Structures are given as C-alpha cells and as structure tokens.
Amino acid sequence: MASDQSSVTRTVFLFGAIGQGPYGYMTFASDGRIQVYENSNEHSYAYDDGVLAFYDINGVETSTLIESAADPLHFRPHTLGTHYLEPVLHLGPLQEKMSDKPAVVVNTLAKSGTYLVAEALTASGYKPLDLHLSSDFLHDNRGVDMNVIHWNPPERSITCSASALASIVGPGEFVVGHIDSVEELRKIDRSPVELISVVRNPFDQIQSMLTFKIHKTKPKPSDLIWRSMTGLDRFKAFLLAHPVDYWLDFSRRITENFEFLTFEDLRVGRVASESLSTKLISDLETGLSSALGKETSTNMGGLREAKVNYFEDESVCAFLDSLGVTAYAQKHWNISGPTAPP
Structure with a gap:
C-alpha cells in the first residue's frame, strides 16, 4: 500500500x-x-x-x-x-487543531534557556517534537526520558540539515537546538517558521555550563582530570578543557545577525521582540508565567555550588579578557562579571 x-x-x-x-x-x-x-x-x-x-x-x-x-x-x-x-x-501525523499557532524553531546558545523556552511553549499548548538540532545533524530524543537526554546524545545522532528539518515542522510544533551556521539560520528565518534566538551573559553561561558538565553529561576521558579537582583549580582546568571561544563566537553570530532574546529577560517573564508574531509573544509570555522554576532536563538549581566568584581571579580575568568575553558582556549586558549563582 x-x-x-x-x-x-x-x-x-x-x-x-x-x-x-x-x-x-x-x-x-x-x-x-x-x-x-x-x-x-x-x-x-x-x-x-x-x-x-x-x-x-x-x-x-x-x-x-x-x-x-x-x-x-x-x-x-x-x-x-x-x-x-x-x-x-x-515525523508523525500533523495535528490540524494546532493550525492557529506558528511553527517554531528555538535556537539558543547552550545553557541559555533552551528548555525554559521549551517548557513555556509546551505550557501554552505547543507540541515539542523532541528533536535537538545542530546545523548539519540532530539528536533524536523521541521516547527518551528528559532527565537523561544529555547523557550520551551522540548515540542518537542523525545527519540532517537544520533548515531541512525546520521545513517540515507544522503549526503549533517546535524544535530546539544550538544552530551555529548563519546560512542555515537565515534559511530558517526566511521560511514560514518563526525563529526564536536566545543568548545569555557569557559569565553566567560559563558558570552554568560547568555545573551542567559535572552533573548531566557522560564524561569523556579528558573530563576525568578537571572533574577530579575542586574549587578555583577545577574551574581553571574546565576553562582550558572547553571551547569558551566557540561559545562566544556562537553568541556573536546570533547577536550580529538576528534579533535575539536574552535569558535574563526570559527568567523574569519578559519577551522583548519586534520580529516575532504577536501570537507567539503572547503565548511565550503566558507560558513563562508557569514554566519559571519548573524542573527541566537542564535546570540544576539544586545542584549548584555555594556562590563563588571565580571571575575575580586575576588569571581567569586575563584569560577571558584576551578572548573578548568581558568586552562582549559589557556591550550587551553592561556588566563585567556574573549576575547569578554558578
């Protein structure tokens, strides 16, 4: 048949x-x-x-x-x-009853509210497709418990461009991801799909990534070294073992080419946008009112260390200054350090 x-x-x-x-x-x-x-x-x-x-x-x-x-x-x-x-x-059958809502792609800098936005959209009646996009591959998380989706995602990788997948997302459905290709994002932005882009103060993003890597991901052999350390020494080793320059470049690609939301606004329920549809803005704001504080696959409030400002260390400051992190934070957030607990 x-x-x-x-x-x-x-x-x-x-x-x-x-x-x-x-x-x-x-x-x-x-x-x-x-x-x-x-x-x-x-x-x-x-x-x-x-x-x-x-x-x-x-x-x-x-x-x-x-x-x-x-x-x-x-x-x-x-x-x-x-x-x-x-x-x-x-994908499975399209739900016709969702036709009053737009199709949505949520693209974020890692640790900048990916699943906060997902929870808000879900609370407003949107259907998550449980796919996590990169520019030229995706992780198929359908049927996987949200508490373990970050443990070993490469085992669920499928080669597929972000724009190709976005083209079959239906009304009222959404996908999330970390898409770093400006070309792919422009293709999505020109399509009927609505693109939500989110970035975060880089100091807070780095601190959150540290906690995430410790508690939510499967360690690689090289991770065992910095994970065995504590305090400031562990933080310094973490910085050297991870692509901080790439995270900054990813954020710049968003802020220099697309309208963007900030995690700082979202976590107080604010959606400051001139390009998203009125319908999507309203749905997102409504959803945030119930999503804030809820458990998600990356919400680690109970796992954070006592607040320690590692960024006061002279060598850490010099390293991040040399990458351009401090200048970028000052440009977009008017700050030179973290605003939230690690």
Whole structure:
C-alpha cells in the first residue's frame, strides 16, 4: 500500500541520482512546492498512489519516481530519469487543531534557556517534537526520558540539515537546538517558521555550563582530570578543557545577525521582540508565567555550588579578557562579571 501524501510531506529525504550519489536534502510542501533543494528542474511535484512526478520552473515534467513496495518512503526511478529519494527522518501525523499557532524553531546558545523556552511553549499548548538540532545533524530524543537526554546524545545522532528539518515542522510544533551556521539560520528565518534566538551573559553561561558538565553529561576521558579537582583549580582546568571561544563566537553570530532574546529577560517573564508574531509573544509570555522554576532536563538549581566568584581571579580575568568575553558582556549586558549563582 502506497504512503499517503501527508506522510511524504512530513519526511526529510536525501535526493540523488543512480550512479551519481546524493545531491542534497529535499522536502515537499502540501501545496506542491519542492523545498530545501534548489534547482530549476525540481521546482514542483505531484504525488499519486506512490508515484512522484517532478516539474521544472516552466511546469515541464522532468522525472518520475515510484515508492518501493517493500520499503515505505523509499523512492526509485520510474518512467523518466534516474532519480531516487531516501528517507532521513519522518515525523508523525500533523495535528490540524494546532493550525492557529506558528511553527517554531528555538535556537539558543547552550545553557541559555533552551528548555525554559521549551517548557513555556509546551505550557501554552505547543507540541515539542523532541528533536535537538545542530546545523548539519540532530539528536533524536523521541521516547527518551528528559532527565537523561544529555547523557550520551551522540548515540542518537542523525545527519540532517537544520533548515531541512525546520521545513517540515507544522503549526503549533517546535524544535530546539544550538544552530551555529548563519546560512542555515537565515534559511530558517526566511521560511514560514518563526525563529526564536536566545543568548545569555557569557559569565553566567560559563558558570552554568560547568555545573551542567559535572552533573548531566557522560564524561569523556579528558573530563576525568578537571572533574577530579575542586574549587578555583577545577574551574581553571574546565576553562582550558572547553571551547569558551566557540561559545562566544556562537553568541556573536546570533547577536550580529538576528534579533535575539536574552535569558535574563526570559527568567523574569519578559519577551522583548519586534520580529516575532504577536501570537507567539503572547503565548511565550503566558507560558513563562508557569514554566519559571519548573524542573527541566537542564535546570540544576539544586545542584549548584555555594556562590563563588571565580571571575575575580586575576588569571581567569586575563584569560577571558584576551578572548573578548568581558568586552562582549559589557556591550550587551553592561556588566563585567556574573549576575547569578554558578
């Protein structure tokens, strides 16, 4: 039995030609448009009882593909051309009752409120798809307990571009992630999906990352060294063992290219945005009123150490100054140190 069209439009495919390998990702809009893959020969499509037909920008049929009877959503060359489609990731049926809400991608600097926003959206009736996006891969957390999703996520990795996945997110659904590619984010920002970008005071982000790495992630062999230490020595070793410069660069890519929210505003229930829809702003503010303080997969309030300002250490200050962390914090938060407990 052939897959119905709704199954096709809820799938990310890898598109290619026999003997030439894959060309790229492809998805199908319900109105007949081909998405993500851009080529004048694959502009639109028609689907009927397991047969896909592609049309060029002038409406001329360019290739046909047929679904395998043995492997649902696997398409092979049919009567025209040598193209094929392999499914990368399939979502479940779209909930039509959610059509009054936008599709949402939540992109954050790590430890900047990813799951606070997720909890707020869920509280306002949005459906989490339980996928965590990076620029060119994702972690499929469907069916995984939220308390362990960060323990060993690489075992659930699927190669897939963020923009391809975003193109099949439906109304009232959302995904979260840490997408560092400006190009991928611009593709998402130009799509019907609403993009929420969140950053955080880098000093607080670093402190929160320390606690997160200690309590929520599976240690790599190199982690065992700094984890065995205590106090300021452990913090210094942590800084050297982690990509602080990358975290800063990630944050800059957001603040220099997109409208952004700050974790500091969100944690007091404020959504300061001029680009998000009125509906999404209202839903997010309503959701935050009940989400703040709730347990999430990364909320570690009970695990934090007594407040110690490691950033007062001269060598720590010099190191972070050399990376540009202090200047960045002063520019966007008008501060030169942490504002919250570790």
